[in-house]
Amino acid sequence: MRNTKQKSLILNIVNNSYDHLTAEEIYEIARHTLPNISLGTVYRVLNGLVDDKKIKRIKMSDGDHFDNLNELHNHFICEKCHKIIDVMDSIKFDYKIGNNKIVDYEINFIGICEDCLKKEEN
Amino acid sequence: MRNTKQKSLILNIVNNSYDHLTAEEIYEIARHTLPNISLGTVYRVLNGLVDDKKIKRIKMSDGDHFDNLNELHNHFICEKCHKIIDVMDSIKFDYKIGNNKIVDYEINFIGICEDCLKKEEN
DNA sequence: GTAACTGCAAATCCTTTGCTATGGA
DNA sequence: TCCATAGCAAAGGATTTGCAGTTAC
Numbered sequence: 001m002r003n004t005k006q007k008s009l010i011l012n013i014v015n016n017s018y019d020h021l022t023a024e025e026i027y028e029i030a031r032h033t034l035p036n037i038s039l040g041t042v043y044r045v046l047n048g049l050v051d052d053k054k055i056k057r058i059k060m061s062d063g064d065h066f067d068n069l070n071e072l073h074n075h076f077i078c079e080k081c082h083k084i085i086d087v088m089d090s091i092k093f094d095y096k097i098g099n100n101k102i103v104d105y106e107i108n109f110i111g112i113c114e115d116c117l118k119k120e121e122n
Numbered sequence: 123m124r125n126t127k128q129k130s131l132i133l134n135i136v137n138n139s140y141d142h143l144t145a146e147e148i149y150e151i152a153r154h155t156l157p158n159i160s161l162g163t164v165y166r167v168l169n170g171l172v173d174d175k176k177i178k179r180i181k182m183s184d185g186d187h188f189d190n191l192n193e194l195h196n197h198f199i200c201e202k203c204h205k206i207i208d209v210m211d212s213i214k215f216d217y218k219i220g221n222n223k224i225v226d227y228e229i230n231f232i233g234i235c236e237d238c239l240k241k242e243e244n
Numbered sequence: 245g246t247a248a249c250t251g252c253a254a255a256t257c258c259t260t261t262g263c264t265a266t267g268g269a
Numbered sequence: 270t271c272c273a274t275a276g277c278a279a280a281g282g283a284t285t286t287g288c289a290g291t292t293a294c
Contacts, residue, residue, distance in 0.1 A: 002267090110226040
């Protein structure tokens with residue numbers, strides 16, 4: 001895998017954001033630096049970075065979002081507005097599932113976020 | 123939400139399968155009983171059942187899969203072949219994340235399944 | 245009776261891909 | 270130099286949606 005300016009830019013964008021950006025959002029930010037970058041390239045680079053385990057993919061109803069691996073964390077996902085909130089507490093598992101090799105795990109908390117709870121009250 | 127034969131059939135199919143079926147697969151099975159059922163209806167009914175928390179959606183790279191809620195369980199997902207394996211052990215959490223209301227959580231173990239490990243050896 | 249649901253087909257939207265040109269090592 | 274990668278645009282594929290007819294309650 002070659003080190004292109006497109007790739008290092010995209011990795012930087014993901015690593016410096018805690019907003020769980022979509023490919024489209026990353027594309028818009030990347031264009032500030034590289035106006036000619038294409039959305040196809042953004043998708044291709046993101047897929048490569050996920051394969052290389054440099055970033056993580058979060059599958060959502062509105063398309064995939066991408067997350068940095070700066071610190072171990074999990075997610076809370078709001079059922080109403082689909083907001084993703086980082087849960088920094090590190091939960092540890094020491095687990096065995098048959099003869100399958102566990103490489104990683106993720107815990108997703110699902111519920112209603114503070115903002116949506118407030119809206120419900122009204 | 124009305125109780126149609128399409129809906130009860132689809133709920134039965136999901137509840138009696140442990141194969142984490144896709145909409146397309148559910149459609150094919152449903153056609154044995156209701157030959158005129160349409161794929162659009164399958165998608166619409168599945169969305170309704172997920173909203174009503176009668177079944178669960180599993181987002182995968184090849185499209186969504188649907189899972190029954192017969193027994194509390196989590197999933198192991200193979201990175202290579204994308205197989206989903208049920209993990210029946212019941213892990214319990216008593217957790218608080220700010221003022222957000224936690225309704226549910228899911229734990230996904232990610233790794234390489236036994237079959238793919240064997241293939242790698244060769 | 246009537247509002248909700250179905251079937252059908254077209255549309256939508258995210259994502260991938262083929263091709264040619266470019267640039268990193 | 271040479272092959273992986275970028276840009277562009279077209280294709281792909283899962284899912285949604287509009288509409289007219291049907292059905293559950």
